Amino acid sequence: MATATQAIAIDENISQFVAKPRPMLINGKWVSAASGKTFPTYNPATGEVLAQVAEGDKEDIDRAVAAARAAFDKGPWRDMTPSQRGRLMWKLADLLEKHAEKFAQLESLDQGKPITLARIADIPTSIDQLRYYAGWATKVEGNTIPISAHGGKFLAYTLREPVGVVGQIIPWNFPMIMATLKLGPALATGCTVVLKPAEQTPLTALMLGELIQEVGFPDGVVNIVPGYGETAGAALAAHPKVDKIAFTGSTEVGKLIVRAATGNLKKVSLELGGKSPNIVLQDAEIDSAIPGAANAIFFNQGQVCCAGSRLYIQDKEFDKVVDGVSQLASKIRIGPGLEPTSQMGPLVSEEQLQRVCGYLESGYSEGAKATVGGSREGDKGYFVKPTVLVNTNEKMKVVREEIFGPVVTAMPFKDLDELIAKANDTEYGLAAAVWTRDIKKAHRIAGELRAGTVWINCYGVLDSAMPFGGYKQSGWGREMGHEMLNLYTEVKSVCTPIS
Ligand code: NAP
Numbered sequence: 001m002a003t004a005t006q007a008i009a010i011d012e013n014i015s016q017f018v019a020k021p022r023p024m025l026i027n028g029k030w031v032s033a034a035s036g037k038t039f040p041t042y043n044p045a046t047g048e049v050l051a052q053v054a055e056g057d058k059e060d061i062d063r064a065v066a067a068a069r070a071a072f073d074k075g076p077w078r079d080m081t082p083s084q085r086g087r088l089m090w091k092l093a094d095l096l097e098k099h100a101e102k103f104a105q106l107e108s109l110d111q112g113k114p115i116t117l118a119r120i121a122d123i124p125t126s127i128d129q130l131r132y133y134a135g136w137a138t139k140v141e142g143n144t145i146p147i148s149a150h151g152g153k154f155l156a157y158t159l160r161e162p163v164g165v166v167g168q169i170i171p172w173n174f175p176m177i178m179a180t181l182k183l184g185p186a187l188a189t190g191c192t193v194v195l196k197p198a199e200q201t202p203l204t205a206l207m208l209g210e211l212i213q214e215v216g217f218p219d220g221v222v223n224i225v226p227g228y229g230e231t232a233g234a235a236l237a238a239h240p241k242v243d244k245i246a247f248t249g250s251t252e253v254g255k256l257i258v259r260a261a262t263g264n265l266k267k268v269s270l271e272l273g274g275k276s277p278n279i280v281l282q283d284a285e286i287d288s289a290i291p292g293a294a295n296a297i298f299f300n301q302g303q304v305c306c307a308g309s310r311l312y313i314q315d316k317e318f319d320k321v322v323d324g325v326s327q328l329a330s331k332i333r334i335g336p337g338l339e340p341t342s343q344m345g346p347l348v349s350e351e352q353l354q355r356v357c358g359y360l361e362s363g364y365s366e367g368a369k370a371t372v373g374g375s376r377e378g379d380k381g382y383f384v385k386p387t388v389l390v391n392t393n394e395k396m397k398v399v400r401e402e403i404f405g406p407v408v409t410a411m412p413f414k415d416l417d418e419l420i421a422k423a424n425d426t427e428y429g430l431a432a433a434v435w436t437r438d439i440k441k442a443h444r445i446a447g448e449l450r451a452g453t454v455w456i457n458c459y460g461v462l463d464s465a466m467p468f469g470g471y472k473q474s475g476w477g478r479e480m481g482h483e484m485l486n487l488y489t490e491v492k493s494v495c496t497p498i499s
């Protein structure tokens with residue numbers, strides 16, 4: 001592990017921020033949990049407690065939903081023009097940009113990811129999302145509809161109205177990106193929000209709450225309630241006064257959300273897990289495919305829903321690609337997120353460490369072999385070595401289930417029909433990639449893969465403007481791009497005779 005280098009000096013504001021228990025944001029006020037309880041969030045590089053956070057529960061969710069309801073049903077937010085809403089969002093983006101380094105440091109401390117990654121990816125992406133959605137505020141339009149019924153002398157049009165009070169439940173892998181990706185479309189369309197960050201990584205969302213207050217969003221428009229999924233999350237999902245739940249997390253919890261939502265049939269959108277195939281054909285530019293395949297799985301310690309975790313390589317190039325990815329893996333510098341030389345940080349939690357190591361054991365017991373890595377790194381913090389598993393097949397747990405760590409299974413294939421059947425042989429359908437110089441094959445495969453995003457000769461390119469979401473058990477609905485209108489607005493038809 002890279003222990004020789006010096007960690008960066010932590011911003012003084014962050015030291016102060018984590019020194020006191022962090023309250024929750026309800027109706028424009030920073031308040032303690034109704035129970036008075038707090039819970040710890042940890043620094044995954046050391047396993048030590050980083051901060052205490054107010055532990056939201058059903059009663060706090062009730063308070064937050066009441067505030068969001070009041071802000072939606074009456075009051076200044078409802079009366080604001082789209083342009084005024086957009087301007088507030090734009091200001092929030094500017095303020096986040098001003099404090100970008102602070103947010104990058106806090107993200108790295110709480111989540112574990114390398115500071116360099118938080119600086120170039122997490123925080124700039126969050127700023128970009130806020131700006132992208134700020135632009136949408138003035139562009140939410142309906143249509144005029146030609147009417148034929150009753151002789152057709154009617155004017156009919158549609159309005160796109162905000163869906164209402166939205167509960168948003170997010171995971172820990174990209175805490176700030178998840179928060180802005182959820183808040184952006186809700187605010188642009190005029191909804192109000194109760195956001196529950198993941199228990200492992202609540203801090204940056206709470207610091208974003210401070211900026212939301214500073215910018216001047218009306219009270220109750222954004223409420224942030226940290227807490228546990230089984231209590232706060234479940235109460236939000238089941239709440240009768242919530243109009244919609246937007247959830248990102250595991251497929252298992254996604255199913256619980258759907259069940260909890262049946263009480264008032266609230267709208268539900270889900271961004272869930274994945275086991276995405278990354279396919280290298282023998283005619284690919286192998287020198288690009290190798291780093292592409294490594295990055296597809298090792299980025300963010302492999303804790304990426306669309307990670308390229310099943311690497312299918314046409315048999316002629318199998319050894320070369322496996323060797324290349326393994327060599328790159330062996331050179332990745334593992335270390336605490338706040339050391340600027342670290343290229344891979346720890347996993348987010350002890351639980352995640354145990355889960356990933358459990359999968360490695362399961363793979364070995366079924367005959368898999370690691371060409372590189374293959375175990376925990378060190379005995380302090382939650383580090384796992386980047387790992388390539390071979391001798392794997394579609395019956396093994398390591399190939400079927402989402403590991404959500406830096407572990408890729410590499411498998412050879414002969415012909416395209418066999419490959420497509422194998423690539424689609426999964427309950428997931430979030431993403432996929434194909435590497436080839438043959439344009440016909442590339443588009444044929446892109447068409448046949450059952451996945452929400454297909455990359456050709458690249459991996460993991462995401463953009464605020466490009467829809468993202470899953471086929472099959474990877475989710476319901478598409479976030480980002482104009483597709484978000486379908487998730488955050490209701491369509492109202494208005495019709496009147498004109499003669
Ligand atoms: P998770 O356990 O499903 O947790 C996600 C969120 O749901 C957390 O805030 C969690 O609370 C909350 N939660 C847990 N149980 C709940 C319940 N019964 N009712 C309501 N909320 C509940 O997922 P994770 O392990 O944190 O994250 C990893 C998973 O997320 C992976 O499967 C990954 O693929 C998926 N993911 C998908 C995307 C995507 O866009 N498709 C993006 C990122 C991650 P706690 O705070 O208590 O954990």
Ligand code: MG
Pocket residue numbers: 198229
């Ligand atoms: Mg969890």
